[in-house]
Amino acid sequence: MSDSKRYAIAVAGGGSTYTPGIVASLVTEEERFPIRKIVFYDNNAERQETVAKACEIFLQEAAPEIEFIYTTDPETAFTDIDFVMAQIRVGLYDMRDKDEKIPLKYGVVGQETCGPGGIAYGLRSIGPVIEILDYMEKYSPNAWMLNYSNPAAIVAEATNRLRPNSKIINICDMPVGSLRRFANMCGIDDWHKLQVSYYGLNHFGWWSAMYDDKGNDLMPEIRKHVAKNGFIDGMPADTQHADKSWYETFLKVRDVYALDPDTIPNSYLKYYLYPDYVVEHSDPNHTRVDEIREGREKFIFTACREVAEKGTAEGSRLFTPFNHSDYIVDLACALAENTLGRFIIIVPNEGAIENFDRDAMVEIPCIVGKNGYERIVQGAIPRFQKGLMEQQVAVEKLAVDAWIEGSYQKLWQAFTLSKTVPSASVAKQILDDMIEANKGYWPELK
Numbered sequence: 001m002s003d004s005k006r007y008a009i010a011v012a013g014g015g016s017t018y019t020p021g022i023v024a025s026l027v028t029e030e031e032r033f034p035i036r037k038i039v040f041y042d043n044n045a046e047r048q049e050t051v052a053k054a055c056e057i058f059l060q061e062a063a064p065e066i067e068f069i070y071t072t073d074p075e076t077a078f079t080d081i082d083f084v085m086a087q088i089r090v091g092l093y094d095m096r097d098k099d100e101k102i103p104l105k106y107g108v109v110g111q112e113t114c115g116p117g118g119i120a121y122g123l124r125s126i127g128p129v130i131e132i133l134d135y136m137e138k139y140s141p142n143a144w145m146l147n148y149s150n151p152a153a154i155v156a157e158a159t160n161r162l163r164p165n166s167k168i169i170n171i172c173d174m175p176v177g178s179l180r181r182f183a184n185m186c187g188i189d190d191w192h193k194l195q196v197s198y199y200g201l202n203h204f205g206w207w208s209a210m211y212d213d214k215g216n217d218l219m220p221e222i223r224k225h226v227a228k229n230g231f232i233d234g235m236p237a238d239t240q241h242a243d244k245s246w247y248e249t250f251l252k253v254r255d256v257y258a259l260d261p262d263t264i265p266n267s268y269l270k271y272y273l274y275p276d277y278v279v280e281h282s283d284p285n286h287t288r289v290d291e292i293r294e295g296r297e298k299f300i301f302t303a304c305r306e307v308a309e310k311g312t313a314e315g316s317r318l319f320t321p322f323n324h325s326d327y328i329v330d331l332a333c334a335l336a337e338n339t340l341g342r343f344i345i346i347v348p349n350e351g352a353i354e355n356f357d358r359d360a361m362v363e364i365p366c367i368v369g370k371n372g373y374e375r376i377v378q379g380a381i382p383r384f385q386k387g388l389m390e391q392q393v394a395v396e397k398l399a400v401d402a403w404i405e406g407s408y409q410k411l412w413q414a415f416t417l418s419k420t421v422p423s424a425s426v427a428k429q430i431l432d433d434m435i436e437a438n439k440g441y442w443p444e445l446k
């Protein structure tokens with residue numbers, strides 16, 4: 001890529017609720033990351049069109065120099081692009097509904113990326129994510145794919161196993177969302193000023209050190225805050241995080257933190273460490289997906305239709321950059337423009353966590369530039385975290401084995417090994433229901 005280049009972006013999952021935010025960040029960052037083309041790709045023409053019509057109007061008003069197209073044709077989407085930003089949800093919210101509600105029927109955590117729901121979603125995501133990666137390599141062999149599609153841990157294990165040489169970086173917005181909260185807890189205006197040590201698997205990690213840009217230790221202040229308030233930081237919540245379930249998750253970090261006051265945990269650990277509490281506080285008939293249908297999805301699609309009806313995006317709250325969209329755009333910019341910024345991303349361990357599987361996909365800080373990423377070594381981790389991670393990484397690897405081999409046995413083992421599941425018999429009942437629910441999405445299991 002030449003230094004004066006303007007970049008072309010394909011957004012895979014153009015109909016995602018996160019797409020307007022990504023477009024907003026791309027426009028906001030145009031000066032340091034110039035864009036010549038944005039293409040939306042989705043396999044659901046109708047869903048994508050609603051989002052695309054609004055984005056088209058916004059782009060005409062805010063950045064008319066950017067060419068914009070949307071398509072369901074892979075060749076049109078992936079030809080002549082520099083980056084794929086992927087955020088597909090295979091099976092849409094209807095299948096998320098099953099991921100959350102089937103385990104709850106058996107008294108087990110029902111969650112999008114954790115436990116049986118996360119494994120079920122993983123088995124749906126692997127094939128289509130690989131398909132998009134293959135399209136990218138066929139039509140734009142030099143491009144990078146930045147993948148948000150969940151469950152990122154299982155998708156990362158699969159892409160590493162099945163396409164080890166591909167230019168793909170799997171990412172999560174949880175670390176950056178949390179950094180923004182930590183900065184706020186310490187009265188620091190910009191989370192980029194934080195320098196942190198962090199290790200784990202995706203949605204399964206811990207901060208072990210945090211400093212400000214002058215090298216001052218922030219851990220004492222953050223520890224004090226988290227012990228008292230969890231991740232509730234007093235910032236006004238956006239639409240999504242004003243939801244009751246996010247509030248509860250951020251508050252519950254207090255109890256997760258209590259288990260190891262030396263580190264600050266990822267909020268997702270509540271599903272593994274307090275599964276009984278989570279189930280008791282779940283309504284099996286109204287889970288997170290229902291909150292989203294009533295909240296984020298409704299807001300995004302209503303706002304898109306309003307922009308299309310009015311013929312202007314002026315005054316719409318749709319096109320607001322936020323940390324999720326800023327993060328993926330920052331990362332693309334780092335690869336394109338060699339910024340050498342620090343990013344917490346999901347990569348093969350290869351010794352960065354000294355006393356952990358070399359071939360596990362771990363989430364750690366890396367330096368990112370034109371030639372990819374360089375890991376920042378995290379050293380040896382404590383026994384508590386290591387024990388938990390070994391169990392969880394085995395779940396993720398068994399799930400990918402099961403997808404590759406079409407193995408019922410390995411998938412049963414994966415469900416059984418999840419810390420959220422109490423026994424092999426409960427695992428089997430959930431698995432058998434999941435097989436029925438995922439017909440047409442999962443490989444045939446023998």
Ligand SMILES: NC(=O)c1ccc[n+]([C@@H]2O[C@H](COP(=O)([O-])OP(=O)(O)OC[C@H]3O[C@@H](n4cnc5c(N)ncnc54)[C@H](O)[C@@H]3O)[C@@H](O)[C@H]2O)c1
Nearest residue numbers: 013015016017042043044087088089128148149150172173
């Ligand atoms: N990694 C992270 O931290 C992170 C953060 C936020 C969202 N996400 C993920 O981003 C994705 C989008 O989330 P959402 O809530 O906006 O979902 P959504 O259902 O609103 O959007 C997903 C889009 O993907 C499309 N799609 C599904 N299968 C496809 C395929 N095979 N090819 C092309 N398009 C396909 C759907 O039609 C839909 O328009 C999910 O996977 C979600 O888990 C990840």
Ligand SMILES: O=P(O)(O)OC[C@H]1O[C@H](O[C@H]2[C@H](O)[C@@H](O)[C@@H](O)O[C@@H]2CO)[C@H](O)[C@@H](O)[C@@H]1O
Nearest residue numbers: 113150172173174176177178240288292323324
């Ligand atoms: O339940 P949803 O669909 O609202 O959110 C699911 C996603 O949640 C995580 O991202 C959070 C993040 O943890 C939080 O700190 C803040 O930044 O908002 C994010 C959502 O935008 C998670 O990382 C994703 O993988 C989930 O898809």
Ligand SMILES: [Mn+2]
Nearest residue numbers: 152172173174
């Ligand atoms: Mn995530």
